[in-house]
Amino acid sequence: MTSAVGYLSCLAAIDLSGLLAYNTLIVAAGTAAVGCAAGVVGSLSVLRKRALVGDAAAHVTLVGVATAFALTGRRDLPTLLAGGFAAALAGLLVLVVMRRYTRTRDDAATAIVLSVGFGGGIALVAGMTARGIPGSAGLENFLLGHTAALTARDAGVLAGVSLATVVVVMLFLKEATLVAFDRSFAAAAGWPVAVVDYLLVVLVAVMVVVGLPAAGAVLVTALVVIPPVAARQWTDRLGTMLVLAGVIGLVSAVTGVAISAVVPRLATGPVIVLVAAAIFAISVLFTRWRSPREAA
Amino acid sequence: MSLAPPLVEFHDVTVAYGRRPVLWNVDLTISEPCLFGVVGPNGAGKSTLLKAALGLVPLAGGMVRLFGQPLERVRRRVGYVPQRETVDWDFPVSVMDVVLMGTYSRVGWLRRPAAAERAVARESLARVGLEDLADRQIGRLSGGQQQRVFLARALAQQADVYFLDEPMAGVDARSQEQILAVLSGLRDAGKLVIVVHHDLRAVTDWFDAVALIDMRLVAAGPTRETLTPDNLRRTYAGAIDVLDEVGRAVQRRSRTP
Amino acid sequence: MTSADFLSEVGPMHGWAMATAAVVSAAAAMVGTLLVVRRMSLLGDAISHAVLPGIVVAVLAGGRPGGPLVIVGAVVAALVTVWLTQVLRDGVGVAEDAGAGVVFTTLFALGVVLVTAAASRIDLDPGCILYGILELVPFDTISVGRWNVPRAFLTGLAVLVLIGLGLLVTWRLQVFVAFDADAARAAGMPVAAATLSLLAATAMTAVAGFEAVGAILVVAMLVVPAAAAELLGRRLSRVMAMAVALGVVGSVLGYLAAWKWNTNAAGMIAVVLGVEYAMAVIFAPEEGLLARGIGQIWLRWRVACEDQLAAVWRREEAAGTGLAAAAAPHGFIDRLARAWLAMAGRLRRVDGEWTLDPRARPAAEMIVRSHRLWEAWLGRHAELPVDHLHPPAEWMEHHLGADVRRQIEADLGWQASDPHGSEIPPER
Numbered sequence: 007m008t009s010a011v012g013y014l015s016c017l018a019a020i021d022l023s024g025l026l027a028y029n030t031l032i033v034a035a036g037t038a039a040v041g042c043a044a045g046v047v048g049s050l051s052v053l054r055k056r057a058l059v060g061d062a063a064a065h066v067t068l069v070g071v072a073t074a075f076a077l078t079g080r081r082d083l084p085t086l087l088a089g090g091f092a093a094a095l096a097g098l099l100v101l102v103v104m105r106r107y108t109r110t111r112d113d114a115a116t117a118i119v120l121s122v123g124f125g126g127g128i129a130l131v132a133g134m135t136a137r138g139i140p141g142s143a144g145l146e147n148f149l150l151g152h153t154a155a156l157t158a159r160d161a162g163v164l165a166g167v168s169l170a171t172v173v174v175v176m177l178f179l180k181e182a183t184l185v186a187f188d189r190s191f192a193a194a195a196g197w198p199v200a201v202v203d204y205l206l207v208v209l210v211a212v213m214v215v216v217g218l219p220a221a222g223a224v225l226v227t228a229l230v231v232i233p234p235v236a237a238r239q240w241t242d243r244l245g246t247m248l249v250l251a252g253v254i255g256l257v258s259a260v261t262g263v264a265i266s267a268v269v270p271r272l273a274t275g276p277v278i279v280l281v282a283a284a285i286f287a288i289s290v291l292f293t294r295w296r297s298p299r300e301a302a
Numbered sequence: 303m304s305l306a307p308p309l310v311e312f313h314d315v316t317v318a319y320g321r322r323p324v325l326w327n328v329d330l331t332i333s334e335p336c337l338f339g340v341v342g343p344n345g346a347g348k349s350t351l352l353k354a355a356l357g358l359v360p361l362a363g364g365m366v367r368l369f370g371q372p373l374e375r376v377r378r379r380v381g382y383v384p385q386r387e388t389v390d391w392d393f394p395v396s397v398m399d400v401v402l403m404g405t406y407s408r409v410g411w412l413r414r415p416a417a418a419e420r421a422v423a424r425e426s427l428a429r430v431g432l433e434d435l436a437d438r439q440i441g442r443l444s445g446g447q448q449q450r451v452f453l454a455r456a457l458a459q460q461a462d463v464y465f466l467d468e469p470m471a472g473v474d475a476r477s478q479e480q481i482l483a484v485l486s487g488l489r490d491a492g493k494l495v496i497v498v499h500h501d502l503r504a505v506t507d508w509f510d511a512v513a514l515i516d517m518r519l520v521a522a523g524p525t526r527e528t529l530t531p532d533n534l535r536r537t538y539a540g541a542i543d544v545l546d547e548v549g550r551a552v553q554r555r556s557r558t559p
Numbered sequence: 560m561t562s563a564d565f566l567s568e569v570g571p572m573h574g575w576a577m578a579t580a581a582v583v584s585a586a587a588a589m590v591g592t593l594l595v596v597r598r599m600s601l602l603g604d605a606i607s608h609a610v611l612p613g614i615v616v617a618v619l620a621g622g623r624p625g626g627p628l629v630i631v632g633a634v635v636a637a638l639v640t641v642w643l644t645q646v647l648r649d650g651v652g653v654a655e656d657a658g659a660g661v662v663f664t665t666l667f668a669l670g671v672v673l674v675t676a677a678a679s680r681i682d683l684d685p686g687c688i689l690y691g692i693l694e695l696v697p698f699d700t701i702s703v704g705r706w707n708v709p710r711a712f713l714t715g716l717a718v719l720v721l722i723g724l725g726l727l728v729t730w731r732l733q734v735f736v737a738f739d740a741d742a743a744r745a746a747g748m749p750v751a752a753a754t755l756s757l758l759a760a761t762a763m764t765a766v767a768g769f770e771a772v773g774a775i776l777v778v779a780m781l782v783v784p785a786a787a788a789e790l791l792g793r794r795l796s797r798v799m800a801m802a803v804a805l806g807v808v809g810s811v812l813g814y815l816a817a818w819k820w821n822t823n824a825a826g827m828i829a830v831v832l833g834v835e836y837a838m839a840v841i842f843a844p845e846e847g848l849l850a851r852g853i854g855q856i857w858l859r860w861r862v863a864c865e866d867q868l869a870a871v872w873r874r875e876e877a878a879g880t881g882l883a884a885a886a887a888p889h890g891f892i893d894r895l896a897r898a899w900l901a902m903a904g905r906l907r908r909v910d911g912e913w914t915l916d917p918r919a920r921p922a923a924e925m926i927v928r929s930h931r932l933w934e935a936w937l938g939r940h941a942e943l944p945v946d947h948l949h950p951p952a953e954w955m956e957h958h959l960g961a962d963v964r965r966q967i968e969a970d971l972g973w974q975a976s977d978p979h980g981s982e983i984p985p986e987r
C-alpha cells in the first residue's frame with residue numbers, strides 16, 4: 007500500500023500522502039459545509055436575479071481582511087473574516103446608496119464597487135507587504151483561495167457559520183420565495199420586501215465571506231452561482247433545487263480541496279470552480295439529452 | 303344610503319416617479335361593491351393608480367383610505383393581481399405553490415401553510431378551472447392559464463376588495479369569459495372588484511362602473527353614463543401635453559418655458 | 560519639493576509606467592463609455608476575466624505577451640464568453656447575469672489552472688494576473704529608432720489608435736446603436752457588427768491592460784470613468800471625452816499616489832478612479848447631490864418669496880372688491896422671505912399693511928395668474944370637486960411659465976375667470 011502510494015506520487019511528482027493527513031480531512035469537511043451552504047443560499051439569490059451582487063461583495067472583502075489585519079495585527083481566521091464581512095456589508099450599502107441617489111445603472115454600479123473595492127484591497131495588502139509587516143504576505147491567500155493553511159478550528163468556525171446560514175434560510179424560505187417570485191404581490195400583501203431583500207443579500211455576503219478561504223475573493227462568487235444554476239437543470243421544484251445545489255456545492259468544494267492538496271502550488275478556488283462548472287455542463291447535457299426542452 | 307365608510311377613497315392623490323408626477327390629483331370614491339373598470343391609454347397611470355391604493359408607490363400628495371382606514375390596518379382585506387410582466391416564469395414553483403402564496407398573510411412569519419390553507423388554495427384553483435394543473439411548473443402554462451392562476455392566488459387571499467391589473471392581457475377568449483365570470487361572482491358575493499382593462503366592449507358588457515384615466519381622472523361613474531364618446535375622446539386624445547410639460551418642470555425644480 | 564526635484568525623482572521609468580497606464584486607460588474609457596451606456600458593463604467585467612485562458616493558450620502556442628497572437632487569443636476568448644452566455648440564456652434559460660457569472664468564473668479559473676500548470680514555461684504569476692505589474696513595465700522594452708520604449712506602452716498605444724480610428728469611422732453608427740438599438744436595427748443598420756466590434760475592442764483593451772493593471776482592475780478602467788462621465792453630461796461625444804480625461808488623470812494620480820505610499824499602482828489607480836466617481840456623484844453640475852440639495856433649498860426659498868408676493872397681491876385685489884383674502888403663510892422660512900422682500904424693497908409697509916412695490920407687481924400678478932389658470936385648467940380637464948382645486952394650484956403656480964400659461968389660456972377659450980369666479984389677470 008505504502009509503496010503503491012509512493013509509486014503513484016513519484017509518477018506524478020506529487021504528494022498523495024498530503025491528501026490523507028488529518029488536517030486535510032478536517033479542512034475538507036469544513037469546506038464541504040461551506041460549499042453546501044453556499045449552494046443553498048445562492049439558489050435564492052440567483053432566483054431573486056441578484057446573482058452578481060455576491061461578486062461585488064466578494065471583491066470588497068479584501069479591503070476588510072487587510073484592514074482587520076492592519077488594525078489588530080492578528081491573522082487568525084475569525085478576525086480577518088469579520089473584517090471581510092464588515093467590508094462586504096459596506097460595499098453592499100454603497101450599492102444601495104448608488105441605486106437610490108445616482109443615475110448609474112445596476113450593472114455599472116456592481117462593476118464599480120467590485121473593481122474599486124478590489125483595487126483598495128490590493129493597494130492595502132501591497133502597501134503592508136512593501137513595509138515588511140510580518141504576516142501580511144499571507145493575505146494573498148485570500149485572492150484565489152488556499153485551504154492548506156487552515157486549522158481544524160478554522161474549519162469548525164466555517165462549518166458552524168455555514169450551518170447557521172442554512173438554518174436562517176430554512177426559517178425564512180417561505181418569505182424569501184414569495185419576494186423573489188413576485189415582489190409587487192408580496193409588497194401588496196404587506197410583507198416587508200425590502201427587509202427580506204436585505205436579509206437575503208446579507209446571507210449572500212456571509213456565504214461569500216466564509217467561502218473566501220476556500221475559493222478566494224476573485225472566484226468565490228462561483229460558489230453561489232454555479233451550483234444553483236446546475237441544480238435548476240434537474241428540477242422544477244424549489245425544495246429539490248435547494249438540496250441539489252447544496253450537494254453540488256459540497257462535491258465541488260471537497261473535490262477542489264482534495265485536488266489542490268495533491269497538486270503543488272495549485273490554488274483551491276480555481277479547482278472548485280472548474281469542478282462545479284463540469285457538473286453544470288454535465289447537468290445541461292444530460293438533462294437535454296434525456297428530455298430535450300421544447301424549442302422556445 | 304349606508305353609514306358604512308366608502309370601500310375605497312382616493313383623496314387628491316398625486317403620484318410622482320423621481321419627482322415627476324405621472325398621476326395628478328385623482329379624487330375618486332367607490333362606496334358600493336361592484337365590478338369597477340379602470341380604463342385609459344398606455345402609460346396613463348392605471349397601474350400607478352392601483353399601486354397607490356396598495357401602498358406600493360409613495361404619494362406625492364393626497365391620501366388613500368380603504369374601508370375608511372389607512373391601508374396598513376386593512377391589508378388582509380385586500381387582494382391583488384399584479385401586471386403580468388413583473389413575474390419570472392422560469393421560477394421553480396408549481397401552480398399550487400403560487401396559489402398558496404395567497405394564504406401566506408394569514409399564515410404569518412416562520413410558519414408553513416397547513417391543511418386548511420391547502421384546502422383554500424385547492425378550492426380557489428377549482429374556481430378558475432385549473433385544479434388538474436396544480437402540480438405544473440408555472441411557466442408551462444398558457445398565458446390565459448397563468449392569469450387564472452394569479453386570479454386563484456388573489457381568491458386565496460379571501461379579501462373584500464380586489465385590485466387586478468390587466469388580468470385579461472394576452473388571454474384567449476375562453477379564459478377571458480371565465481375570468482369575467484369569476485369576477486362577477488365575486489361582485490355578487492358582495493366584494494368590490496377593481497380591474498384595469500383595455501377592451502372597451504368587455505367593459506361596457508360586464509362592468510358596473512368605470513374610471514377613465516389619462517394622467518388625471520377624466521371621468522368616473524356608472525358605465526353607461528361615463529363611457530360617452532366625449533369622455534373617451536378626452537381620455538384618448540387628451541390635453542396631456544400641458545401635464546407633461548409641467549411635470550418635467552416640477553422634476554427640474556424650475557418653471558416651464 | 561519643487562517640480563524639478565519631483566520630475567527628476569519620478570524619472571523616466573515612472574514616466575513610461577504612467578504613460579502606459581494613461582494610454583490603456585484612455586482606450587478603456589472609450590470602450591467603457593459604450594459599454595456603460597449600452598448597459599453592457601457586466602460584459603466588460605466578464606470579458607476582462609475571460610481573456611485569461613485565451614492569453615495563456617496563445618502564449619503557450621508561442622505568442623509574445625502583448626503580441627498579435629495573444630490579442631487574437633483574447634478576442635477569441637471574449638467572443639466565446641459572449642457566445643456561451645447567449646447559449647445559456649437562450650438555449651438553457653439561465654438569466655443573463657447568472658450565465659455571465661458561470662462563464663467568466665469558469666474561464667478565469669481555467670486560465671489560473673493553466674498558468675499554474677505551465678508555470679515553468681510562461682512567466683505569468685497569478686498575482687500579476689490579478690493586479691498587474693505596472694512598476695515593472697518600463698523594464699521590458701523594445702528599441703524604436705533611438706529609444707527604448709516599453710513593450711506594454713506600444714501595445715497600449717496600438718490598441719488606443721486602433722480603437723480611436725474604429726470609433727471615428729463608425730461613430731454615427733455607434734451613437735445610433737447606443738441610443739436605441741431597436742430603432743437602429745429597424746433602420747437596417749448593422750447592429751450586430753457594431754456590437755461585435757465593441758466586444759472585440761473590449762477584449763483588446765483587456766489584453767493591453769492585462770500586463771499593466773491585471774484582469775480585475777481593467778474593469779475599473781473600463782467602467783468607473785465612463786460611469787462618472789455619464790453623470791456629468793448627456794451627449795455621447797462629451798461623455799466619452801470626459802471619460803477619457805477622467806481615466807487619464809486618474810491613472811496618473813493613482814500611479815503617483817502608489818509611488819508616494821509605496822504600494823501597488825494598479826490598486827491605487829482603481830481607488831483614485833473610485834474617488835473621481837464619488838466626486839462626480841456629489842458635485843455633478845445638474846444631478847449631483849450638492850446641486851440637487853441646493854436646487855431643493857432654492858426652490859423652497861423661491862416658493863416662500865412668491866407666496867408672500869401673491870398673498871399681498873390678493874389682499875390688494877380684495878381691498879378693491881371688499882372681500883377678505885387668505886392670510887399669507889407664516890412659517891419660519893415664510894417670515895424670513897417676507898423680511899428679505901421688505902429689505903430688497905419689493906414689499907413695503909404702508910399704514911400697517913404690506914403693499915407691493917411697483918417693481919414686484921408683475922411677478923406677483925403672474926403667480927396669481929398661474930394659480931387661477933391652473934385651477935381653471937384642472938376644473939375643465941380633471942374630475943375634481945371645485946373645492947379641491949386650490950391645493951394643486953398652490954403647488955403648480957410656482958412651476959408655470961409664460962408659454963404654458965398662454966397655452967392653457969387658449970385651451971380654456973380665453974375665459975376671464977377661474978372656477979371660484981375670481982378674475983384671471985392677463986399675461987404681462
Ligand SMILES: Nc1ncnc2c1ncn2[C@@H]1O[C@H](COP(=O)(O)OP(=O)(O)O)[C@@H](O)[C@H]1O
Binds near residue numbers: 319343344346349
Ligand atoms: N418605476 C417607474 N419609474 C419611472 N417611471 C415610471 C415607473 N413606472 C411607471 N412609470 C411611468 O409612469 C407612467 C404611468 O405608468 P403606468 O401606471 O404603468 O401606466 P399604465 O398602467 O396606465 O400603462 C408611464 O409614463 C410610465 O413610463
Ligand SMILES: [Mg+2]
Binds near residue numbers: 349350
Ligand atoms: Mg399598466
